[in-house]
Amino acid sequence: MGAVIILGLAGLAVSAAFCAAASSAARRKLLPDADPDLALLVQVLLFTAIQMLLILATGLAGLLSALPLTLISALGLGLLTLAGRKGPLFSLSFRFRPESPRDWILAGAAGLLAVSLVVKVLVLSPYWGDALYYHLPNVAEWVRAKRLVYGFMQDPRIWFPMGFELVETWWVVFPGRDTLIEAGGVQMLVLAVLAVRVIARVHDLEPDLAGIVFAFTPALILHATSCGNDLASGAMVLAAYALIGARTPRALQAFPLLLGAGIKPTAIFAASGVLVYALRSGPAARLDRRAAAGLLAAGLVLGGFWYARNFALRGHPLYPVYGSGMVSGLRADPLENFDTLRRTLVELPLRLLDRFPFSTHAPDATSWGWFILPWGIPLALVAIRSDPGFRGLAVAFMVGWFATIALSPMNQLNLRFAVWFPALFALAAGRRPGRLVFAAALLASLLNFAATLAPLERRARERSLIPDSFPREEPIACLFSQDIPSYLYYNGDFSRRLLYPRSMEELKSCGARVALIWDPPAWAPGTERWKHVIWRLYEIP
Amino acid sequence: MKYLESAAGALVLSLRLLAIPLPGAPTDWIVVVSVFWIAWSLAPENSRARGLLLAGTGLWLTGIYAWSQGPSTWSAIAQF
Numbered sequence: 301m302g303a304v305i306i307l308g309l310a311g312l313a314v315s316a317a318f319c320a321a322a323s324s325a326a327r328r329k330l331l332p333d334a335d336p337d338l339a340l341l342v343q344v345l346l347f348t349a350i351q352m353l354l355i356l357a358t359g360l361a362g363l364l365s366a367l368p369l370t371l372i373s374a375l376g377l378g379l380l381t382l383a384g385r386k387g388p389l390f391s392l393s394f395r396f397r398p399e400s401p402r403d404w405i406l407a408g409a410a411g412l413l414a415v416s417l418v419v420k421v422l423v424l425s426p427y428w429g430d431a432l433y434y435h436l437p438n439v440a441e442w443v444r445a446k447r448l449v450y451g452f453m454q455d456p457r458i459w460f461p462m463g464f465e466l467v468e469t470w471w472v473v474f475p476g477r478d479t480l481i482e483a484g485g486v487q488m489l490v491l492a493v494l495a496v497r498v499i500a501r502v503h504d505l506e507p508d509l510a511g512i513v514f515a516f517t518p519a520l521i522l523h524a525t526s527c528g529n530d531l532a533s534g535a536m537v538l539a540a541y542a543l544i545g546a547r548t549p550r551a552l553q554a555f556p557l558l559l560g561a562g563i564k565p566t567a568i569f570a571a572s573g574v575l576v577y578a579l580r581s582g583p584a585a586r587l588d589r590r591a592a593a594g595l596l597a598a599g600l601v602l603g604g605f606w607y608a609r610n611f612a613l614r615g616h617p618l619y620p621v622y623g624s625g626m627v628s629g630l631r632a633d634p635l636e637n638f639d640t641l642r643r644t645l646v647e648l649p650l651r652l653l654d655r656f657p658f659s660t661h662a663p664d665a666t667s668w669g670w671f672i673l674p675w676g677i678p679l680a681l682v683a684i685r686s687d688p689g690f691r692g693l694a695v696a697f698m699v700g701w702f703a704t705i706a707l708s709p710m711n712q713l714n715l716r717f718a719v720w721f722p723a724l725f726a727l728a729a730g731r732r733p734g735r736l737v738f739a740a741a742l743l744a745s746l747l748n749f750a751a752t753l754a755p756l757e758r759r760a761r762e763r764s765l766i767p768d769s770f771p772r773e774e775p776i777a778c779l780f781s782q783d784i785p786s787y788l789y790y791n792g793d794f795s796r797r798l799l800y801p802r803s804m805e806e807l808k809s810c811g812a813r814v815a816l817i818w819d820p821p822a823w824a825p826g827t828e829r830w831k832h833v834i835w836r837l838y839e840i841p
Numbered sequence: 842m843k844y845l846e847s848a849a850g851a852l853v854l855s856l857r858l859l860a861i862p863l864p865g866a867p868t869d870w871i872v873v874v875s876v877f878w879i880a881w882s883l884a885p886e887n888s889r890a891r892g893l894l895l896a897g898t899g900l901w902l903t904g905i906y907a908w909s910q911g912p913s914t915w916s917a918i919a920q921f
Contacts, residue, residue: 649871653909657917670910673870674902678877678895685846685881736896740903751914754921 311370312474318373321380323347341494352466359448366474406508420525421482427761431527432785434458440790453800456620461606463562464532477793482525488535489524495538502545510730516745518658519667521752526660533567534720536560540574549587551595558599566717569707573700580692641706663712670744676725683728697724780818843882850878
């Protein structure tokens with residue numbers, strides 16, 4: 301077993317080397333003279349896209365397992381080595397040259413956060429609601445089936461775009477277990493922070509402080525290890541702002557938004573603000589047609605695959621929000637949903653006070669932390685008043701935020717759909733910060749960090765686990781009427797088979813002896829009389 | 842121009858004061874930010890007064906935020 305994991309990790313390293321080399325080569329082709337921050341941003345963005353393409357292609361071909369992926373990656377790496385014999389395989393011009401005590405302090409803070417995130421990736425297991433209900437069950441079923449599978453359970457939300465789940469699958473398919481699954485979210489945090497740094501440079505702000513303030517926002521820290529897709533979608537939105545600000549070619553500017561569309565439609569809503577920013581920005585750099593076409597084609601495949609799948613299999617690209625025959629509260633009707641925006645604005649003053657512990661869902665709160673309200677808002681107002689460039693950025697952010705909130709369903713949790721928005725206040729902190737702002741930012745970041753070291757929502761996981769005394773690999777039929785945190789029952793190595801029957805006939809013929817009754821569906825009356833095994837598990841009569 | 846800007850702040854302040862009980866005004870962050878905006882607009886450019894205003898507002902708002910979030914942060918740190 302240990303040898304299998306070590307071989308899997310070796311495969312992961314080979315695939316990571318391939319993705320890094322390919323993204324580096326593509327970046328040199330697209331932006332040969334980019335400054336270090338921009339180069340790194342584009343490379344991480346392309347790295348992510350290549351990961352997604354690898355998993356999508358092997359998932360469609362039925363080759364979604366460690367060996368084929370390692371071989372494909374090794375082949376790709378070999379070809380890149382042959383093609384680039386005269387140049388370096390990887391080129392990363394990011395240099396760390398602290399010149400003042402402030403630089404060292406910020407570097408120390410970044411290091412502290414990085415170490416904590418690595419520890420969290422290794423220690424935490426997925427714990428957050430939506431991820432357990434309908435995001436990660438896709439990852440588990442794909443890895444178990446060694447291909448992409450669809451519609452395996454009744455919860456219609458499994459038909460949502462699953463672009464970020466491709467990245468998460470890349471992190472788990474090689475070792476064959478989910479130890480590194482949170483690394484996908486950390487990767488998205490890195491992408492988002494790099495985007496903030498590039499935006500800061502474009503607007504003549506201090507990138508180090510802006511990046512640190514943003515990275516230490518509690519909502520961001522918590523989303524990074526939650527396995528949810530809001531941070532991934534937000535990172536793509538921020539990357540689009542950064543690429544527009546840096547005046548990269550238009551095809552490259554559109555690329556993160558296409559990826560974002562394949563992650564979560566909230567990225568499409570936020571694109572309205574990005575468009576406003578693009579209209580105000582200067583002319584974009586030129587790119588030859590073949591490179592632009594290749595970039596757009598890759599973006600369209602990754603962004604459009606899920607909509608095309610839903611159209612082909614369910615008759616509507618936006619299934620299950622549209623085309624499912626049921627009235628969905630998720631429908632994005634600008635007129636009907638205008639009340640969403642109004643109510644959010646009415647509640648926002650109170651939510652900004654964060655009266656509850658920081659959490660990923662942040663119900664009736666923002667989880668924006670100790671800096672944004674006390675310092676970020678006054679600093680942003682000052683910047684908007686006196687800096688036309690920052691004013692344009694703020695207008696674009698506001699348009700995107702309004703659109704995202706107005707087009708998303710109203711609930712107490714909707715600020716996470718625009719988790720990218722606090723970047724505006726972090727950027728305001730980077731506008732010629734004095735010693736006081738620097739000290740306040742640092743102290744606030746440390747408080748945010750300390751308050752999020754142990755994510756609150758992880759406690760819910762323990763209450764939903766099957767007792768250890770139950771056989772670890774015994775197949776289970778899941779019975780539920782709305783949703784179920786079924787990812788917890790696959791085991792960390794995806795060794796348990798889960799079945800999702802939709803009728804008594806399917807239940808009796810599914811092959812499982814035991815049913816997990818989460819909340820009894822209407823088609824299974826009298827479950828309370830079934831023979832009880834343990835916890836919520838019952839013998840199937 | 843600076844009077845127009847401060848008038849915008851005064852408008853927000855007036856509307857907010859109509860919506861909340863007056864004794865609660867010093868602990869309402871919108872009131873504090875409105876007062877900050879008015880004072881900032883009227884203060885001379887690049888003056889020491891502006892620095893003091895920002896510092897005072899930041900510390901005051903930190904106090905307001907600490908009143909609501911402080912116990913949760915302390916609890917999270919203590920439990921860890």
